[in-house]
Amino acid sequence: VKQEQKYRYGSVQSEFGAIVVVWRCNNNKIVRVFLPRQKDIFQSSAYYIHGVDSIPGRTAAKILRKVERLSAGRSVALHLDLLDWGMIYPFQKQVLRLEYRVPRGRVSTYGRLARRVGKSSVARAVGNALARNPFPLIIPCHRAVRSDGSLGGYAGGVSMKRRLLEYEGIEFDEHDRVIAGSFW
DNA sequence: CTTACAAGAATAT
DNA sequence: ATATTCTTGTAAG
Numbered sequence: 001v002k003q004e005q006k007y008r009y010g011s012v013q014s015e016f017g018a019i020v021v022v023w024r025c026n027n028n029k030i031v032r033v034f035l036p037r038q039k040d041i042f043q044s045s046a047y048y049i050h051g052v053d054s055i056p057g058r059t060a061a062k063i064l065r066k067v068e069r070l071s072a073g074r075s076v077a078l079h080l081d082l083l084d085w086g087m088i089y090p091f092q093k094q095v096l097r098l099e100y101r102v103p104r105g106r107v108s109t110y111g112r113l114a115r116r117v118g119k120s121s122v123a124r125a126v127g128n129a130l131a132r133n134p135f136p137l138i139i140p141c142h143r144a145v146r147s148d149g150s151l152g153g154y155a156g157g158v159s160m161k162r163r164l165l166e167y168e169g170i171e172f173d174e175h176d177r178v179i180a181g182s183f184w
Numbered sequence: 185c186t187t188a189c190a191a192g193a194a195t196a197t
Numbered sequence: 198a199t200a201t202t203c204t205t206g207t208a209a210g
Contacts, residue, residue, distance in 0.1 A: 091194065110204050114193095124204045125193040131203045132195080146204065153203025161203090 007031065009042075010064050014071035016160050019137070021067055023060060029084035032134045033067065035156030070137040073167020075104050078138050088134070091117075095129040102143045105168045108184045109147045123147075131155065143168075143184075149177035 006025040011018045017036025024031050034042040066076045080100060085093055094117055102108050110130075111123040130141040131153065142161045146152045154161035162176070171179050 089195080111206095114204085119193085121191075121205090122193050124191090124202065125195085127203045128194055128201085129203095133203095141203080144203075147206090151203085155203080158203090 008060075010060055012064050012068040012071070014068065016071065016156065016163075019067060019071055021060075021064060024084055027084065028059070030063070030082055030135065030138070031084050031087075033136050033138060035136050035160070037156045037160070067137060071164075073164050083135055083138065091125065092129040092132070095126050096133060096135070096139045096141075099130065099133075099141055099144060100139050102140060102184050104140075105170065106182050106184045107143045107145050107165065107170060107178055109145055110152070111147045112183065113144060127152070145178055149173075149180065151176060151178075 007022050008025060009020050009022040011020045013019075014036065018039065019036060020034040020039075020042050021030060022032045022034070023029065063078070063082065066078055069076045070078075080097065088096070095113065098113055098116055099108070109123075110127045111120065113126045114120055114123040117126065126144075130144050133139050133141040133155070136142070136155060142154055142156075142164045144152065151158050151161055162172070165178070166172075170182055173179050
């Protein structure tokens with residue numbers, strides 16, 4: 001589906017399992033982040049067959065270190081310029097960049113994000129865009145929940161989503177819903 | 185409070 | 198062109 005491209009990947013260990021970060025060699029930007037739950041996808045993605053294991057460069061090591069801290073729910077600044085937006089459609093890009101602005105320790109809802117993007121009726125499309133977020137953790141799509149505060153889905157598994165939010169200080173009621181007041 | 189469902193935009197096949 | 202989706206608001210049980 002694409003011309004010959006070379007990729008590299010590095011991985012870090014987290015409490016959830018191994019997280020893989022894939023770079024494109026020619027611009028050295030991040031193409032994808034695979035959460036532990038997505039391991040099978042990573043292994044079966046012929047798209048990345050060139051990503052034979054390699055020793056990351058110095059900057060790569062730095063990024064891996066940051067991703068590791070993100071997986072522990074800590075506060076980390078990662079510039080969006082490090083990401084490769086080339087293959088991402090405008091709408092999804094819009095949603096992802098908006099999601100990036102959701103502050104640590106707060107959550108938004110698919111509906112609220114939809115309103116900020118334009119129409120209030122695109123909540124489901126927002127969920128769709130976040131579901132295929134190529135940069136989980138870096139783009140904090142775990143900070144998007146349903147309008148009633150329930151968790152919704154997560155590519156890395158709902159338990160991981162909840163854990164990440166707990167690390168950020170989000171509190172839940174007895175029915176696993178984010179308590180009102182922390183919405184962005 | 186708990187289903188049930190249409191509406192709805194974007195993307196995957 | 199059709200199926201699918203990390204939804205939402207409303208309506209009925």
